[in-house]
Amino acid sequence: MANLRDIRRRIKSVKxxxxxxxxxxxxxxxKMKKAQDQALxxxxxxxxxxxxxxxxxxxxxxxxxxxxxxxxxxxxLVLVISTDKGLCGPLNTNLAKAVRxxxxxxxxxxxxxxxxxxxxxxxxxxxxxxxxVKDPVPFSQTRPIAKFVTQQFxxxxxxxxxxxxxxxxxxxxQEPEVVTLLPIQGHRKxxxxxxxxxxKGFSVEEHVNDPARDxxxxxxxxxxxxxxxxLYVNYEVFQAHxxxxxxxxxxxxxxxxxxxxxxxxxxxxxxxxxxxLRQGAITAELLEITTAMKAME
Amino acid sequence: xxxxxxxxTPEKKVFSAPVDNVYLPGADGEIGVLPAHAGLVTALKPGxxxxxxxxxxxxxxxxxxxAEVTQTKVVVLTDMALGEAEIDEQTAEAAIKRAEEKLANxxxxxxxxEVAYLQGIISRSxxxxxxxRKHRG
Numbered sequence: 001m002a003n004l005r006d007i008r009r010r011i012k013s014v015k016x017x018x019x020x021x022x023x024x025x026x027x028x029x030x031k032m033k034k035a036q037d038q039a040l041x042x043x044x045x046x047x048x049x050x051x052x053x054x055x056x057x058x059x060x061x062x063x064x065x066x067x068x069x070x071x072x073x074x075x076x077l078v079l080v081i082s083t084d085k086g087l088c089g090p091l092n093t094n095l096a097k098a099v100r101x102x103x104x105x106x107x108x109x110x111x112x113x114x115x116x117x118x119x120x121x122x123x124x125x126x127x128x129x130x131x132x133v134k135d136p137v138p139f140s141q142t143r144p145i146a147k148f149v150t151q152q153f154x155x156x157x158x159x160x161x162x163x164x165x166x167x168x169x170x171x172x173x174q175e176p177e178v179v180t181l182l183p184i185q186g187h188r189k190x191x192x193x194x195x196x197x198x199x200k201g202f203s204v205e206e207h208v209n210d211p212a213r214d215x216x217x218x219x220x221x222x223x224x225x226x227x228x229x230x231l232y233v234n235y236e237v238f239q240a241h242x243x244x245x246x247x248x249x250x251x252x253x254x255x256x257x258x259x260x261x262x263x264x265x266x267x268x269x270x271x272x273x274x275x276x277l278r279q280g281a282i283t284a285e286l287l288e289i290t291t292a293m294k295a296m297e
Numbered sequence: 298x299x300x301x302x303x304x305x306t307p308e309k310k311v312f313s314a315p316v317d318n319v320y321l322p323g324a325d326g327e328i329g330v331l332p333a334h335a336g337l338v339t340a341l342k343p344g345x346x347x348x349x350x351x352x353x354x355x356x357x358x359x360x361x362x363x364a365e366v367t368q369t370k371v372v373v374l375t376d377m378a379l380g381e382a383e384i385d386e387q388t389a390e391a392a393i394k395r396a397e398e399k400l401a402n403x404x405x406x407x408x409x410x411e412v413a414y415l416q417g418i419i420s421r422s423x424x425x426x427x428x429x430r431k432h433r434g
Contacts, residue, residue: 041308044305045305048305049374052363052372055338056338056365139307214336215337215365216338217337217338218324218325218337218338219324219340223324223340224339224340228363231363238307
């Protein structure tokens with residue numbers, strides 16, 4: 001049984017921990033709001049862009065643009081977006097699991113965020129580049145990343161580029177996802193729902209035999225395609241970052257909240273035990289005094 | 298038959314409601330869209346977008362981007378869409394200056410995408426300033 005001083009010391013240290021986790025919770029909550037707004041605002045644009053691309057896909061074949069080209073061969077590049085800091089619950093572990101399950105074992109990696117980079121290094125995976133992205137996510141910092149992976153794809157170093165990120169569902173739920181970025185999917189007929197849009201909650205409408213979707217192009221089809229495809233890649237990468245960031249702050253907020261709650265519960269228990277002991281000590285003391293008095297009579 | 302107009306930027310959905318007509322700054326010149334327009338996908342250049350909503354003509358300064366036109370719907374995807382009140386000339390001019398400085402430091406032959414991006418900022422901000430001055434004067 002612990003003595004009074006030990007318990008007092010423990011209460012103090014738990015209180016300190018609670019204070020820290022509570023501060024972290026408040027910081028994460030403030031950042032979370034911003035990041036969530038950014039993620040939700042960007043979804044609309046990404047979804048519309050996907051829809052436009054999907055609508056016009058019948059006007060093009062794989063040969064229309066190098067970013068559409070499906071290649072044989074399984075050299076895969078995975079862009080992994082994790083967090084720089086820990087203490088955000090099972091976020092990174094879940095993402096790591098999804099990456100292991102859904103990518104080929106000899107894939108190479110491009111990482112954003114320190115957590116999964118160290119994991120990749122530990123597992124002996126090849127990391128060919130690493131980027132850092134500020135918070136909140138500026139578009140100007142995700143563009144170089146999109147450019148880098150596009151270049152790797154166009155130069156023929158890899159046949160496929162995937163992107164692994166955590167999709168933001170709500171404050172309590174974040175889902176790890178691995179989607180194909182390049183070659184841009186979905187222009188193939190009969191490939192249903194191959195068009196994966198980053199940022200769920202919008203489904204792509206199918207209009208196969210709608211004559212209104214027989215588009216004319218201005219200035220001309222290849223020029224439109226040449227500017228819309230890189231834009232699409234840029235935005236998918238950007239949106240993935242924004243979603244990951246929103247997930248990170250949400251997960252951290254929730255993790256820190258439960259840590260604070262646990263600490264508070266623990267303090268309560270310890271205080272109860274402390275008081276019991278204290279009471280016991282007083283009772284024992286009183287008993288001693290009365291016994292002594294009785295003996296003196 | 299109504300024509301539904303959506304104007305979307307990466308930051309937010311700027312406008313979404315039925316309109317009577319839309320004028321877009323297309324890459325090859327201004328395009329007027331009325332309900333039941335033929336399907337069209339066009340690139341947009343920075344300029345002025347007008348639409349008639351509830352009997353009122355509304356004008357916005359838009360950046361480069363795309364528009365998808367179907368018989369009942371116009372979707373405008375652009376990197377900027379601002380009303381007159383939202384444009385701050387000084388900010389726009391500062392943005393041009395910054396982009397021009399960067400542009401001077403970029404190797405034009407090596408980094409075509411970066412150059413295009415910076416030129417995009419310049420032309421977009423210039424369009425915003427032009428728009429602001431026109432509507433004030």
